[in-house]
Amino acid sequence: MATVEPFALLPGAMPTTQPSPASTPKYLQEDELSKERRDLISSLPTEKAWVVSYIHQYQGFWHPTRQLLGVLTCQQHFQAQDSDILLVTNPKSGTTWLKALVFALMNRSRYIDSPQQHPFLTTNPHELVPFLELKLYAENQVPDLANFTSPRLFSTHLPFVSLPTSVKDSACKLVYLCRNPKDTFVSLWHFTNKLRPKDKGTNSLEEAFDKFCRGVCLYGPFWDHVLGYWEASLENPERILFLKFEEMKEQPALHLKRLAEFLGCPFSPEEETKGMVDDILKLCSFEYLSNLDVNKNGKMPSGEEYKTFFRRGEVGDWINHLTKEMTERMDEITQDKFHGSGLKF
Numbered sequence: 160m161a162t163v164e165p166f167a168l169l170p171g172a173m174p175t176t177q178p179s180p181a182s183t184p185k186y187l188q189e190d191e192l193s194k195e196r197r198d199l200i201s202s203l204p205t206e207k208a209w210v211v212s213y214i215h216q217y218q219g220f221w222h223p224t225r226q227l228l229g230v231l232t233c234q235q236h237f238q239a240q241d242s243d244i245l246l247v248t249n250p251k252s253g254t255t256w257l258k259a260l261v262f263a264l265m266n267r268s269r270y271i272d273s274p275q276q277h278p279f280l281t282t283n284p285h286e287l288v289p290f291l292e293l294k295l296y297a298e299n300q301v302p303d304l305a306n307f308t309s310p311r312l313f314s315t316h317l318p319f320v321s322l323p324t325s326v327k328d329s330a331c332k333l334v335y336l337c338r339n340p341k342d343t344f345v346s347l348w349h350f351t352n353k354l355r356p357k358d359k360g361t362n363s364l365e366e367a368f369d370k371f372c373r374g375v376c377l378y379g380p381f382w383d384h385v386l387g388y389w390e391a392s393l394e395n396p397e398r399i400l401f402l403k404f405e406e407m408k409e410q411p412a413l414h415l416k417r418l419a420e421f422l423g424c425p426f427s428p429e430e431e432t433k434g435m436v437d438d439i440l441k442l443c444s445f446e447y448l449s450n451l452d453v454n455k456n457g458k459m460p461s462g463e464e465y466k467t468f469f470r471r472g473e474v475g476d477w478i479n480h481l482t483k484e485m486t487e488r489m490d491e492i493t494q495d496k497f498h499g500s501g502l503k504f
């Protein structure tokens with residue numbers, strides 16, 4: 160594997176001493192690091208990243224420098240509570256949709272008589288269900304979570320092996336949503352190209368594809384991420400619900416009801432009669448959310464425009480991007496990696 164030695168490039172300095180452009184989200188930026196963290200990062204396998212300079216392999220998974228700091232801080236400080244709900248995904252697997260669905264589900268009684276006051280009208284789902292390592296614990300910060308009411312809703316892209324010990328030791332519930340690797344890759348390629356500084360141009364599809372197949376991408380290898388949660392969900396089905404984007408698209412009502420039951424708030428017969436399942440699905444639909452003013456024109460405090468989280472929201476767009484050879488390579492990896500696991504896409 161071609162690796163680079165970032166800290167050998169400029170003695171005594173991080174390689175990216177140039178300020179990162181304002182459009183690059185904070186968690187992907189690389190500024191100054193403590194000596195301890197710098198020593199750790201120097202010891203990790205490192206490659207060129209998709210958006211900013213470097214990506215490091217930690218506990219078997221790849222993280223840009225800033226993101227890795229959030230991972231370390233979160234592992235060190237996050238204290239899970241038994242009543243917490245953690246939404247977990249590989250990037251671009253439908254995180255925004257899952258956040259919307261679970262938030263709308265858990266808060267359904269609050270806005271039933273005042274839909275015009277629903278938080279989605281003013282706030283993107285990523286703000287309502289914050290990421291642990293990318294937001295709350297980003298940049299070495301240790302947040303005060305006292306204002307979160309129970310059950311606390313958080314999200315993460317952390318692989319199972321990297322979850323904070325307190326998550327594994329507590330009885331908190333995890334919902335894992337995955338998506339077929341070809342659509343996940345295509346979505347990630349579009350997304351990271353939007354985040355790249357203008358002067359760097361776009362990543363070529365071929366180069367990004369090769370990196371994705373080698374596992375060198377945000378929270379990659381994709382397959383190991385999915386397998387970690389798949390196996391954990393088989394061992395512990397009452398704590399980890401494993402969902403697939405494609406199945407949710409095909410039978411959204413069925414899966415929303417499964418989610419509600421898993422989270423201990425099943426729909427009552429009256430709610431079903433009133434059409435609440437469909438109401439929540441409409442409220443969280445790609446069409447509805449992507450057309451809200453806040454999501455068309457708003458930005459995250461960390462820099463991303465909310466509209467970058469909405470592209471097509473469909474199954475099978477990979478067919479418009481991948482060559483026959485690419486498709487074969489990806490399918491082969493998927494078959495090899497998932498062989499014997501019972502997992503298929």
Ligand SMILES: Nc1ncnc2c1ncn2[C@@H]1O[C@H](COP(=O)(O)OS(=O)(=O)O)[C@@H](OP(=O)(O)O)[C@H]1O
Pocket residue numbers: 248249250251252253254255256259342345346347349443444445446448468469470471472473476
């Ligand atoms: N409501 C809803 N329903 C269905 N699909 C949706 C929805 N919202 C976002 N999307 C699509 O999800 C893709 C973005 O993935 P994530 O939300 O996981 O991104 S992130 O990891 O939080 O950055 C991205 O997929 P692609 O369109 O294939 O790129 C989004 O369009």
